[in-house]
Amino acid sequence: MIRCAGRIALDAGNGVSSPKKFGLTSLWPSLSFPVCSWVGRSGLLSIRHPDSSPTPMRGRLGPQGRFARDGARHGRTSFRTREGRKISALGGTGVPTVLETPRILDLVGTAQRAAPGVPLLIRGEPGVGKDILARLIHAATARHPNSFIKVNCGGQPEDRVEADLFGHEMGACPLALRQRLGSFEFAHHGTVYLEEIGALPRTLVPKLLYVLRTGKFSRTGGPEIIWVGGRVIASTVQSGPTGGDDDLWQELHRLNVVELRIAPLRQRRDEIPVFASFFLEQFNRRHRQDVRLCSDAMATFMEHSWPGNIRELEETVHRLVAGGAMSPVP
Secondary structure, three states, X not given: OEEEOOEEEOOOOOOOOOHHHHOOOOOOEEEEEEEEEOOEEEEEEEEEOOOOOOOOHHHHHOOOHHHHOOOHHHOEEEXXXXXXXXXXXXXXXXXXXXXXXXXXXXXXXXXXXXXXXXXXXXXXXXXXXXHHHHHHHHHOOOOOOOOEEEEEOOOXXXXXXXXXXXXXXXXXXXXXXXXXXXXXXXXXXXXXXXXOHHHOOHHHHXXXXXXXXXXXXXXEOOOOOEEOOOEEEEEEOOOOOOHHHHHHHHXXXXXXXXXEEOOOHHHOHHHHHHHHXXXXXXHHHHHOOOOOOOHHHHHHHHHOOOOOHHHHHHXXXXXXXXXXOOOOOO
């Protein structure tokens, strides 16, 4: 995309269009990315190169545009690769300050005291805030200007998980019509967040452990050795080794993986009013409502066990605001 004097012109793909076509004497090649806050899109981030030569800007920034690294500190930046895969890069925390509770920040401090690059394993019940903790850890390290990539290890086919993690070469499988870069390659010098590592297909466990042991891997179907410069943070809902997953957990233990445990919301009841107020303000703004929590409603919130933790609290407040009236906690 080309922006000049408030006018926008498109890069034709093979080079920058002639300035004369738009009645301009010069153009600066640039890339533009949407910048999103916690509650939605908040602006547009443009990166320009102070050179008027007709070289496509994307060729200068590399295959993933370096995730708009110089501007990503202002919020979440995302784009889609040629394969249609959505990639997010996180600069700064990307997490509202109100969610940076003392208990969460204590865990962030524990992670900071660990040796740089050591893999981290976050344990906690569903909806407890493992994703928030992983993002705060990334933002608190020297890796924060680089990309934060989240990969869901469960709920999708094995070949999709393998491609997401390691990528593949063109022709590696019937559907590999072009080369694809994996998350470890995209997150060079950044962070790869493996959500629910316990659901990782068993056949991929040795390949992941090899990456953690040696710091290198190869794309599927390719001979090239690629060094991993990113840090791995994994999460799981399991409290410890169970059944057929023993090999994975024992190997992670031998690799000196640092474990962080997040307590469930029922053990952090003093945080319930903080989270409830934040979600109430967020959804009131989204739905243009003015729903308030009375003292009785807050008392009910404080007494509830919240088996779904923060996610359940968020969904409950959302339901209250969307309905425009108070309703009982399930």
